[in-house]
Amino acid sequence: MLEEIITHSAEETTDWGRVFAKRLSPPLLVLLSGDLGSGKTTLTKGIVGGLGAASEDHVTSPTFTLMHVYGSREKVYHADLYRIENFHDFETLGMEDIFLDPAIAILEWSERFTLRTPWPQIRVRLEHLGGDNRRITIS
Ligand SMILES: Nc1ncnc2c1ncn2[C@@H]1O[C@H](COP(=O)(O)OP(=O)(O)OP(=O)(O)O)[C@@H](O)[C@H]1O
């Protein structure tokens, strides 16, 4: 089943992420896809904030660091797979530590390869619609 919404500003996307977060419980992979600048990190700010794992201002793009960890008891991972070629790289970089305990893992560029994990997954696609408009599709 597809669910679709359109946002008209970065703030609206973050707001929606905060509400969306209420539906998420660990263990879960949140697979984000969408072009550069489509709003994956912006949305993640809202999700992480909504989960109560960190303040939105502290959520920054893991473009160079590859992975950020928020929260204490229940962890929220935020990773960017843009520079990672395959599952082997993912393991070599220690990123599979995500799966040690039930957590919520939010992955940007998740379409780059398939992760081998039995965890439930929710896919969120972001698309540019011109200007500040974005379509967000959940499946
Ligand atoms: N409706 C909107 N939703 C989300 N971001 C928006 C929207 N309108 C404008 N923006 C702007 O678009 C940019 C989105 O950047 P963001 O870093 O979230 O994208 P990204 O998908 O994570 O990109 P990358 O693939 O480079 O990591 C921000 O500058 C944000 O302010």
Ligand SMILES: [Mg+2]
């Ligand atoms: Mg990003």
